[in-house]
Amino acid sequence: MSTSIPADPTPKFAEYADGARLVSTDWVAEHAGDPGLVIVESDEDVLLYETGHIPGAVKVDWHTELNDSVTRDYVDGEGFAALMSAKGISREDTIVVYGDKSNWWAAYALWVFTLFGHEDVRLMDGGRSKWEGEGREMTTEKPQPQPTEYPVIDRDDSVIRAFLPDVRDSLGDLSLIDVRSPEEYSGERTHMPAYPEEGALRGGHIPGAKSMPWGKAANEDGTFKSAAELRALYTDEAGLGQSDEVIAYCRIGERSSHTWFVLKHLLGYSDVRNYDGSWTEWGNVVGVPIVTGSAPGEVPGR
């Protein structure tokens, strides 16, 4: 990355493939307010930012700001440029995203920003709860950013995003990783434990997909596990090995953004895509195969 904002020299990060994608809470405390650095909070709960946030941080909401409800897709280039301008973000700025639930939604925002090729987007390791738990300063004062001239950049869906035909046509040829809970994977349920039912007609997983619930990548305090621990989980246990191509999915593509970040930036897999249609799409489409039970299962002949 080529911006003037320095990387965080924390030794843990140096072990990752691209450790410059992470910064610590210490680093944020030290650099907040630096010109060229914008801190973004992105949470599951739309009201959490309003209860208090890192001083100077702006909010980006996944439901109301990153999605286009009419097209059932992400915003387009013009929509993204308008959003970035409203948040006071310039194309060459470094963005640090943090959020609730082990940075689950922060990773989703980072992934969407990456669809638009924003170069330098990082996560704050441990997210909101770590910052809060350390007793660091929080404020309810909202910044009033100056609009920027963010360019209109077409969203590039070809590199880090997968669609249903990509998955269907390559079953058995690439590594699929299912990051939902074991109960969703086996088909016992179609939604997360203690979460709302979100309308999939069938329970189970995509044939051949390996199970690795997303939350295993995080420690109790929401920080990412070490590079060695992550390799043990994904490369060995989930059997990704040296896979050239990996596609991650979950239910609507948000949990798998977290895993996408781990595989792409922390472990350095070269071709990782997020299938954001995920189970709400695959589970409902006529004529696509599924497997139930706790084993990956056989890929049906085509």
Add this chain to the structure above:
Amino acid sequence: MAETDNAPKTDDLPNALAEIVTDFAETPADDRLQLLLELATDLPDLPEKYADHPELLEPVPECQSPIFLVTEVDGAEVGDRSIVHLHFSAPPEAPTTRGFAGILHEGLDGATAEVILGIPADLPLRLSMSEIVSPLRLRGMSGMLSRIQRQVSERIGKITAE
């Protein structure tokens, strides 16, 4: 602000709830989250008897964040005319869910069973929040309302719990 054609319907709601609906409609969109936050902050703590006995509370899985609720009915023998009290438990890190609970508490606590059972199911859609909060999140509030109504029906003997 002048009444407009877009003003949400309130004539079938009890006064306290109608006031909240009108408040949201008359608050500029940018400030509505602030209003929701105030309602979240004002949600009373769970009475101690429930805090010590979480098994008496019913979970609301339609919400994104864990919330539990329980209804109490004063004078169930008078049926529709009995007075209903609502109690909620939701963590501070789930302010949206707390805000929804706060709306229901402020709007419905102390109302009669008849009034509560008559609250229309589209209440969440009248709160002028679909765009700032999203319909998916608002489903959590529908889940709370339908569970409150079911509990009240059971308690006054209108339907039998399984």
